[in-house]
Amino acid sequence: DTGVSQNPRHKITKRGQNVTFRCDPISEHNRLYWYRQTLGQGPEFLTYFQNEAQLEKSRLLSDRFSAERPKGSFSTLEIQRTEQGDSAMYLCASSLGPRTDTQYFGPGTRLTVL
Amino acid sequence: GDSVTQMEGPVTLSEEAFLTINCTYTATGYPSLFWYVQYPGEGLQLLLKATKADDKGSNKGFEATYRKETTSFHLEKGSVQVSDSAVYFCALSGRQAGTALIFGKGTTLSVSS
Numbered sequence: 572d573t574g575v576s577q578n579p580r581h582k583i584t585k586r587g588q589n590v591t592f593r594c595d596p597i598s599e600h601n602r603l604y605w606y607r608q609t610l611g612q613g614p615e616f617l618t619y620f621q622n623e624a625q626l627e628k629s630r631l632l633s634d635r636f637s638a639e640r641p642k643g644s645f646s647t648l649e650i651q652r653t654e655q656g657d658s659a660m661y662l663c664a665s666s667l668g669p670r671t672d673t674q675y676f677g678p679g680t681r682l683t684v685l
Numbered sequence: 686g687d688s689v690t691q692m693e694g695p696v697t698l699s700e701e702a703f704l705t706i707n708c709t710y711t712a713t714g715y716p717s718l719f720w721y722v723q724y725p726g727e728g729l730q731l732l733l734k735a736t737k738a739d740d741k742g743s744n745k746g747f748e749a750t751y752r753k754e755t756t757s758f759h760l761e762k763g764s765v766q767v768s769d770s771a772v773y774f775c776a777l778s779g780r781q782a783g784t785a786l787i788f789g790k791g792t793t794l795s796v797s798s
Contacts, residue, residue: 575728604785613689613774613788614729627785662729664786674786676721676729 573597575677577663583683584653591649592680596665603646604674605638606662607631614662620646653684687712691775691789698765698796706760706792708749708775716777718742718751718758719786723772732760732773765796 576595584590596603601622606614617636619627622643632638635653640646650657660681664674692707710716720732720742733742738753747762758775775789 602784606786611790613776613790614786616785616787619784629785664729673731673734675731678728 575663575665575675577661577677577680579680580678581681581683583685585685586655587652589649589651590653590682591647592661592663592682594646594648594663594665594677596645596663597667597675600665600667600675601643602666602668602672602674603640604664604666605646605648606664608660608662608679609658617648650682653682655684658682658684687716687777687787689775689777689787689789691773691792693790694793696792696794698794700767700796700798701764702796704760704762704765704769704794706773706775706794708758708760708789710756710758710775710777712756712777715753718749719776719778720747720749720758720760721774721776721788723774723791725771729774765794767796767798770794770796 578593603620605617608614616629617632618638620640635651638648660679662679663677666672666674688711690709717736719734721729722732723729733744735742735751741750749758749760772791772793774791776786
């Protein structure tokens with residue numbers, strides 16, 4: 572068990588560019604979550620997958636954001652036409668099963684939009 | 686909607702002092718409650734959890750009791766160490782939140798020797 576991994580760890584981009592982040596969950600976990608954390612705040616939920624199905628999306632997830640989890644394994648989060656307000660830490664978490672099960676977090680991808 | 690409120694930091698303590706970080710919540714139904722910790726340069730780690738009223742979660746000397754009557758889940762430790770310096774987040778997973786965790790803003794703890 573190598574834990575949840577995320578790549579890249581850091582991304583610096585210019586406003587208007589597209590960026591894509593990858594999350595590899597713990598291998599047997601069928602639930603995968605994306606959160607966003609800004610400085611001085613707790614993580615905020617973005618979206619959630621059970622296997623390959625995207626079951627829930629937050630109102631924070633604007634049309635410029637899209638997430639996929641092909642084949643129910645790794646997931647990608649893409650941000651199109653980045654804005655300075657997108658600068659944040661993007662966290663991925665996975666869990667094995669039901670609602671009360673522990674979510675295990677990855678180290679995050681820090682995005683800076685110039 | 687569901688929400689979590691935790692005490693603002695930073696909290697600065699001397700080694701071996703007693704720690705309390707307050708956390709209260711608003712939720713529909715019976716949420717599960719969590720404390721996560723984020724050490725400098727690392728990702729969020731689950732510290733402890735409680736899934737029903739009066740449950741006590743404990744780990745590494747930290748404890749928190751699920752109090753439904755006061756909608757609270759305060760984190761305590763009898764004797765803190767320098768290595769406990771970190772940011773602590775209270776969170777809930779409730780029916781209204783679906784499966785997502787709702788976090789408080791975090792409390793920074795700094796312990797000096």
